[in-house]
Amino acid sequence: MSKILEGLKYSESHEWVKAEGNVAYIGVTDFAQKEMGDITYVDMPEEGDDVLAGEEFGALESVKASSELISPVSGVVLAANTELEDAPEKVNEDAFGSWIIKVEMSNAAELDALMDAAGYKAHIGE
Amino acid sequence: MSELQNTEALKLTCLYEEHLALQAKMSPFAGFMMPIQYSSITQEHNAVRHKAGMFDVSHMGEIFVEGPEAEAFVNHIFTNEIRGFGPGKVLYGMMCYPDGGTVDDLLVYREFEADHFLLVVNAANIDKDFAWIEEHAKGFNCKVVNASADWGQIAVQGPEAEKAVIEVLGFKEAAALGFYTFCDVTYNGKRLILSRTGYTGEDGFELYTTTDNTVEIWKRLLAAGVEPCGLGCRDTLRFEAGLPLYGDELSPEISPVMAGLGMFCKYDKDFIGKEALLDQKAGNIARKLVGIEIEDKAIPRAGYPVELEDGREVGIVTTGYHSISLDKSVCFALVDKEFAALDTLLSIRIRKKTFPGKVVKKRFYQTNYKK
Structure with missing residues (x-):
């Protein structure tokens, strides 16, 4: 069973969003990190880059495969979690504690299109 | 799935x-x-x-060849030289098409019983190899059995x-x-x-x-x-360890010479593909397989383009990893032959970014074989 946190929003491509006002923290779910296996590299955008809902903003790399990161919301990157540059395994260890980017949302209404914890639980079929 | x-x-x-x-x-x-x-x-x-x-x-294929002309036959389809190598020995090499492209890479075992050989081939190629071997065995007095x-x-x-x-x-x-x-x-x-x-x-x-x-x-x-x-x-x-995988570093389009495996091709005998491989060895070749190391943790994957500083595409990655034993991002790539020399500066395009690197030896890891 994968861990799912109440109070977060979820995308079909397994990103989570934690909104605090207009600021969104974005990471990947516990289900996603399990599917990936050992994560060896996180490809992240830089501060000031634009991200668009539904579009790629980076990638997770495991030994065997790379998996695109899709932004659940639109906005401007306030910060990337540079701690993951040297310690990508933190995503495996604590997927919900390891945000990847922090975004100032340009349209917070986009959150309404995402799933809640119950919806995401059904989505991954667990 | x-x-x-x-x-x-x-x-x-x-x-x-x-x-x-x-x-x-x-x-x-x-x-x-x-x-x-x-x-x-x-x-x-x-x-x-x-x-x-x-x-x-267990998915690997086992094909047995036996009979009075088994040695002559295996030597006819195999790039390496099996004459003079005795029972209990194993030899690595390839089978090639007349144009030098690779049918498969394989191990040949000379068994202890006279005129008996075991050919161990890649799982994906068992049917293709067996058909190829049977077809070319027709003129030789030997029997071919697929016992995979x-x-x-x-x-x-x-x-x-x-x-x-x-x-x-x-x-x-x-x-x-x-x-x-x-x-x-x-x-x-x-x-x-x-x-x-x-x-x-x-x-x-x-x-x-x-x-x-x-x-x-x-x-x-x-x-x-x-x-x-x-x-x-x-x-x-x-x-x-610098070892090729058929389908990535060897294929009908990638010959042993292109893959840098020329030492497993012996030219003082006749075998299928010899003329083409000799021609490639003499320089008539478009691309060569190299190792490339990049200065980043990003991972070059199969299919990613290899570029010069000015963005000109000169090759393609065949296999790449962030090496577990070396903690470096390295890959095999097929590149235009003029850029295949050691220390040539080449970049890899990974998604939206370009990562500078250089040509290095393909054996990234110091192997530990029994002498």
Whole structure:
């Protein structure tokens, strides 16, 4: 069973969003990190880059495969979690504690299109 | 599991139930349902580098060639020279098309019985190879038998492989075997080929025997603590050791000469593809396989473009990883021959970014074979 946190929003491509006002923290779910296996590299955008809902903003790399990161919301990157540059395994260890980017949302209404914890639980079929 | 419609046609090895019992992550490979990993690729990789790991390689093909003209025939389809290499020896080489493209890479075993050879071929190519071999055997007095379904195979690899084979399985003969030699032993009254070969860059053995024996040996090694290893780390290990994988670094379009495997082609004999390979060796070749190391943790994957500083595309990545044993991002790439020299500056495009790197030797890892 994968861990799912109440109070977060979820995308079909397994990103989570934690909104605090207009600021969104974005990471990947516990289900996603399990599917990936050992994560060896996180490809992240830089501060000031634009991200668009539904579009790629980076990638997770495991030994065997790379998996695109899709932004659940639109906005401007306030910060990337540079701690993951040297310690990508933190995503495996604590997927919900390891945000990847922090975004100032340009349209917070986009959150309404995402799933809640119950919806995401059904989505991954667990 | 994107190819559900093909699942029914997938073959299973004799160890399939063991993989399920170990809750391996399974995936289709070369027409077989195979274990990709049991614990994690990194853990399994490190077990082989530092202790001992075992692989189910029962999907590999075993083709026997025997008869008065078996030697002449095998030498006719094989790039390496089998004359003068005696019983109990194993030789690596390729079979090529007349244009030099690669049919397959394989091991040839000269058996202890006169005029008997065993050819061990890639799982994905068994049917193609068998058809190729049968067709070309027509003019020779020899018999060709595809016995792939009757044989199981386990590879035991790593610095503690010899200890496992001797102490757990009781094969004392292992101690005297040099690299690329084999002997015949008996296990439960059935033949077992004990071969000091492998595909990891470490010392180790490959054990060919009946499917029943294979299951029993797997269980005994597992109980003794030998790490079960999947195809995931088989690829990371062989890659670091500079070993090619058919389909990535060798193919009908990629000849042994392009792949830098010319030392396994011997030209003082006739074999299919010789003229084309000699021509390529003389310089008539567009691309060569190189190693490239980049200065970043980003991972060059198969299919990513190789570029010059000005953005001109001069090649393509065939296999790439962030090397587990070296902690460096490295890849094999086919590049235009004028950019194949060591230390040539080449970049890899990874998604939206370009990462500078340089040409390095393909053997990224210092191998530890038994002398």
